[in-house]
Structure formats: C-alpha cells, structure tokens
Amino acid sequence: MPEFPLLGHKPTRQGFGEGLVVLGERYDNVVVLGGDITESVMTSFFRDRFPDRFFSIGVAEQNATTIAVGLALSGKIPFFASYGTFCAFRNADQLRISVCYNYVNVKIGGGHAGISVGPDGATHQALEDIAVIRSLPNMTLVVPCDYMETKKATIAIGEIWGPAYVRFGRASVPWFTTEDTPFQLGRAEVFRDGSDVAIIACGAMVWQALLAADMLARRGIRARVINNHTIKPMDVETIVTAARECGAVVTAEEHQIHGGMGSAVAEVLAKNYPVPIEFVGIRDTFGGSGEPEELLEKFGLTWKDIYTAALVAMQRRDAGQIGIRRVTDLPRLDLSEDHGG
Amino acid sequence: MPDAMTLDKLRIVFSPTVYENRRRRPEEFAEIAREIRRDIIKMLVLAGSGHSGGPLGTADIHAVLFFGGYLRYRPKDPWWPERDRYVLSAGHLCPVLYSTLARAGFFPIEELRTLRKYGSRLQGHPGRDMGLPGIETSTASLGQGISIAVGMALSDKWLDKNDRRVFALTGDGELQEGSVWEAAMAAAHYGLDNLCWIVDNNDCQIDGRVHQVMSIYPLDKKFEAFGCTVLECDGHNYAELMACFDQFLENHRRRIGRPTVIIAHTKMGRGVSFMEDDYRWHGKPPTPEQALRALQELEDPYIAVVEAAET
Numbered sequence: 001m002p003e004f005p006l007l008g009h010k011p012t013r014q015g016f017g018e019g020l021v022v023l024g025e026r027y028d029n030v031v032v033l034g035g036d037i038t039e040s041v042m043t044s045f046f047r048d049r050f051p052d053r054f055f056s057i058g059v060a061e062q063n064a065t066t067i068a069v070g071l072a073l074s075g076k077i078p079f080f081a082s083y084g085t086f087c088a089f090r091n092a093d094q095l096r097i098s099v100c101y102n103y104v105n106v107k108i109g110g111g112h113a114g115i116s117v118g119p120d121g122a123t124h125q126a127l128e129d130i131a132v133i134r135s136l137p138n139m140t141l142v143v144p145c146d147y148m149e150t151k152k153a154t155i156a157i158g159e160i161w162g163p164a165y166v167r168f169g170r171a172s173v174p175w176f177t178t179e180d181t182p183f184q185l186g187r188a189e190v191f192r193d194g195s196d197v198a199i200i201a202c203g204a205m206v207w208q209a210l211l212a213a214d215m216l217a218r219r220g221i222r223a224r225v226i227n228n229h230t231i232k233p234m235d236v237e238t239i240v241t242a243a244r245e246c247g248a249v250v251t252a253e254e255h256q257i258h259g260g261m262g263s264a265v266a267e268v269l270a271k272n273y274p275v276p277i278e279f280v281g282i283r284d285t286f287g288g289s290g291e292p293e294e295l296l297e298k299f300g301l302t303w304k305d306i307y308t309a310a311l312v313a314m315q316r317r318d319a320g321q322i323g324i325r326r327v328t329d330l331p332r333l334d335l336s337e338d339h340g341g
Numbered sequence: 342m343p344d345a346m347t348l349d350k351l352r353i354v355f356s357p358t359v360y361e362n363r364r365r366r367p368e369e370f371a372e373i374a375r376e377i378r379r380d381i382i383k384m385l386v387l388a389g390s391g392h393s394g395g396p397l398g399t400a401d402i403h404a405v406l407f408f409g410g411y412l413r414y415r416p417k418d419p420w421w422p423e424r425d426r427y428v429l430s431a432g433h434l435c436p437v438l439y440s441t442l443a444r445a446g447f448f449p450i451e452e453l454r455t456l457r458k459y460g461s462r463l464q465g466h467p468g469r470d471m472g473l474p475g476i477e478t479s480t481a482s483l484g485q486g487i488s489i490a491v492g493m494a495l496s497d498k499w500l501d502k503n504d505r506r507v508f509a510l511t512g513d514g515e516l517q518e519g520s521v522w523e524a525a526m527a528a529a530h531y532g533l534d535n536l537c538w539i540v541d542n543n544d545c546q547i548d549g550r551v552h553q554v555m556s557i558y559p560l561d562k563k564f565e566a567f568g569c570t571v572l573e574c575d576g577h578n579y580a581e582l583m584a585c586f587d588q589f590l591e592n593h594r595r596r597i598g599r600p601t602v603i604i605a606h607t608k609m610g611r612g613v614s615f616m617e618d619d620y621r622w623h624g625k626p627p628t629p630e631q632a633l634r635a636l637q638e639l640e641d642p643y644i645a646v647v648e649a650a651e652t
Contacts, residue, residue, distance in 0.1 A: 031500065055495065055531070063523035066485045070492015073478055076500065078492075093482050094520075098489060102469050259587040 003189060004176040011146035012204070016109050016178055017042025019154025020079060024050045030158060030202045031071055032063045033057050040170075041111040061086045065094040065106070070154040073106040077158060081109030084126025088133050089309060099163045100136045102157050107157050108133075108165045113143075114254025115282065115299050116171040116292040124289040126167075129178050131259025133165045134232045141184065141232040142166040143253070143261065144204035147175045149229065152183045154210065160185065167203065169254070169293040174207040188235035190242075194222030196307035198249045200243035202261045205252040209305035216310055223310060230325035231261050236268050241275045248313035252280040252306050254296075280308035299327070346629040346646070352528040354643035355453055359446045360418030364410045367579035372588075373444070374404040375624050379641045380440035380453055380610045386632035387456040391465065394622035395512065396437035398543050398576070402510070402605055406539075406583040409592070412508060416446035420475035425505055426477050426493050428590025431541065432466040433624070439463050448499040475618035487511050487538065491524050494536040505596035506593055510539040514546030516557045522567065525600075529568025532598035537589045538569070540602065541576065545609040545620035560604055569602045576605030613638055 023030045024046055034056040039045040047054040057064040059080055068078035087108050100107045110129050117125040133141045144153040150168050158166035181188055192213050201209040206227045213223040223241055243249055253260030260278040296302055377400040380624035385391045406412050415421045429438050443450045453459035461475040467483030474486050480486035497505045528536055544551045561571045574581035589601040610616030615637040636644040
C-alpha cells in the first residue's frame, strides 16, 4: 500500500492549468474557452502558451458552454472552465441538452469547489455541483485529491471521448501524490488498507481521511482509506468490497451531503451491500466568508469530523443498526457562539 | 355535429419527389415549398401532436436555402467534411426540416410517417442521438442552437480557416432568451462573416403576439448595435429570400468581418388559410378534418376520404 508523505501545498487549480498545457502540447485540436476568470482558474497558462487556440467568451457561461458544443461538433476538444457555481449551474440546461443529450466531446473545468474557497463567501463556493453534474447521463465526473492528481485527471478527461467535468479548488491544499501514484479514471484507489472501517473520500478530503486514519490507528482501529476520485462512473466493485470487508463506511467531501459523492456511494451500497454510512460534508446550508482552514473547521470538514464519524459508523455496525437514525443524533458542531456577535 | 372523422378514413400518401439543390428561378420554389407544406400537414396529422404554425411559416425559407444552391451538402454523404452546416435553433420547427431533408434525399421519404413515434429517428424535437442524416445537433431548448452555430463558425473561421458557412434559424420568441444576445455579441466580436443567422419573425409565440408577450423590437437596430449586418425580407417572397442569401454569400466572399442576420418577416401557418397568422397554431397538429381541408388547399394530389380502413 502506498505511503503518502506530505510533499508540500499547492492549489488543485494549478494542476488543472498545467494539465491543459500538456494536452495542448499533445493535441492540436484542444482549445480553451475563457470566462473572464482565466487567471483564477489558471486557463491563463494555456492562453499564454497557445494564444491561437484560446477564445475569450466573457462573462457568459451559457454561451461559452454551447460555443464549446459547436467547436466539438467541428472536431475540436474544447475545455471551458469557470467557477463550479457558474459552469455547473448557470449553464445547467446547456450541459443537459447541448452537451450530454447531444453527446459531444465537451470538457468542463469546475473551479472554486468547496467551502475552502474562503473569503469570497457563499456565492462563490460550489457546494452542489457534484449533485447536478452526476445526475446527467453520458457525463464523466472526476474530483481529484491534490495538485498532481488534478493534473492527471485533466489530461485523462481530455483523452477520453465524451462529456466530462473535473472539479478543483482555489486554496493551497496538501500535495501528497506523485507521478507514480496510480490513477485511472473510473477506478477508486485504496490509499491505505484496513478492515475496521472504510473512509471513502474525494478531493482535498482524501488527505483529511488519511490524517483521520492515522489518528484512528492510535486507538488500534485500522481504517481503509479510498480515494474515490471518479464519481461518475463509480467504481462499484471497490466500494462494495470495502463495505463487505469493513462493515461500516464514512464518506467525506467538500460538498452538500445531499446529492454528493456520499449519496452516490449510498446508492451503490443500498443496492449491493447495505452497511451503516456516516456522511461528512456540508449539512444542507450555505457557506460564508472566512479563511479556508477556519471554514473547514466550522463546517465540520476536518480529519476530526471524519474520525468521529468513523467511530459512530463502527458503533452503529456493532449495534446492528443499519436503519434510520434521527438527524439530531448526529454529532453536530455548535455554531451558536459564532452567531452571538 | 356528425361523427368526427378518424385518421383511418384519410388516405395519406407522400409523393416520391426528391429535389435537386441548384440555382433556380424564384417561381420554381413555389411547388417545392408546397410539397414541404403538404408533408408537414401529413406528418402532424399522423403523429397526432406537434407544431404546425412555425414549420408552415418557414417552408419557403427552407425551400430556398436547401434547393436554391445556397447550402452546400451531399445527401448521400451527409457528414461530408466540407459541407455547410445548418442549425435549426428553433428545434420545435423540426417537421419542416425533416421534410426538407427527406426531399433532398438524406433519408427515405416514407420515414416521415414515423414522426414522434417510439424508436423513430424523427424525434419530437431534433435529437442527434438518433443519427438522422442531416441533423447536425440536438436543439430545442431555445437559444442554445445559435450559440452552437457560433461555435461551429468560430472553428471554421479561426481554427480550420476553411470556406465553410454556417446557417442557423432562430424564432423570434426565442430571442427573449438572454443567451441569444450573448451569441450575437460573440458572433460580432469574432467577426463571423461565415455565419448567416435567419430570424423567423412571425410575431407569434405560444402565449400570443411576441410584441405583447415580451417585445423584442426594434430588432434591426438591436442586431446592428451588436455589430451584425442586418438584411430584411418577406420570408415568403422567393426573389427577396434569394437576394438576402446572395448578399450573405457576397458578404462571406468579401470577408466583411461581421455576421449576417436575415430578418425574415413571415406568417405563422402560411399556406393553410385557417392557420395563417394565428398564434394558437403554434403547438398543435391539425385534426383529420382540418388536415383534409389543408391538403385540399395545398392541392395534394393524393388526399382522399376512404370508406373504411384498408388493413
């Protein structure tokens, strides 16, 4: 099993920007559409390197998405990137009809995903994009775990045929995978083995899951950590095997619990191998301004939350409790003091 | 009231005529357009649902574009790489496109009978998934097709640097969608002189007159302000339509650096007296009686009432 020493901190969006340049070098027909925030989503790397294959569309996500369709129908591999709030929502109808139903080779880069966007606040924190994107037929959805994996994922979706969405964040986050770390679209990777509880995470929460597993190990609990980067199509076999061998599951993502990666895991397990699942994610609320670390803490998205969830999931397994629990029974973070002024 | 006529009492026959795409005299288009209109009525009465008004209103535009030598295509090689592209952004008008494609020889005319039926390549709104030759893209969520056309034109002009042209047709109610104006902005910004944007301006939409539902006027000034070259014509006058398409080809040849918009003034339901210029015909098919009347008006040589179903 791979070991993951911390290599540093880098934003996943940088992996996206660099991945696009690699694709541009490999394929003459890769083109990029800008939505005015090219520096921010780092499509500027591609723009500066291949100015003839970069088209600025302005603040017009619906138009950019459908122009990408026209380019794809002309044999190009167009990437359009913006913030997930705008390129999964503002253009949702375009994605549904013109990209997915039309089944064309359009790629979307959804940036500023998760609460760790930070000071920009709720309007710019994409917390529902996984739910929208994974509901679309013909779509591939990847949520890579760090800078290096985002680079690989970006290249990978450029090299498959069909609609695809890669999700990445703004903040500098732990970078811990290397060129040699296994990565294959559609295959969840077991990053740490164990059979007491399975932690299934995506995005930057994979690092938090590894930290939680370390802390659980101190209590003698061996947690399996799965980097479930491809949310659609999901690696059913790895997920079901984990549930069968561990009997208790925690999912962790920087996204709403409703409709996210955890929901997708629950769909798989409810059908194939029901076990108690605890969901770490945003609990049906909007984000807000603050520093990334602070927000992750306040909204319950740290290794500590995963750690607690793992204990709860194991407890439920041991009590034979697969059924319904009241939401109020879940350990929740008390935010009352923050609202008192 | 006598018993309503049932569909099985109508003899619906599609003529086998296929038309060439070549330079024609204006008066030659009349019979082609009438054939398309007959097809539309037959398809819709057989389907029992669908849009009558818009397809009838744009039959003349389609006749001139597809059979007047303007759009370059090869019906037996539908994905011929050098073809011009046609995007029907107002996807609900698809009966007119299906008829036109069949009459051009893209697929068997008899297939027109399958409109809106389960498994048919002639979906209720154009779906590329069915692989019907000539359907370049799925459309019908209004406003999206024109942006797709802009993307195609962008690719042709700035990446492939070829001689292809992109024609697209939007409705006028469709222009209420904001993204349409994003498309206009982008088309002008990138100087897409290879784009011919036809507006089917019949001033009708489902809820009523366009100027009452939500005015889009003045249309010419809007498009001009966005940086397009605007031409206007009577969308049922073949000579005027030809003049507009000729002008677009000239604009493209001269690489004027601006998209061409043709505002075609049309009447919804044109060619069938009781449907003409009546917005209530936007989204419904004729009943068998109405189809009989319509086909008689359109001088269909086949239409007849039969005593009993012949199967």
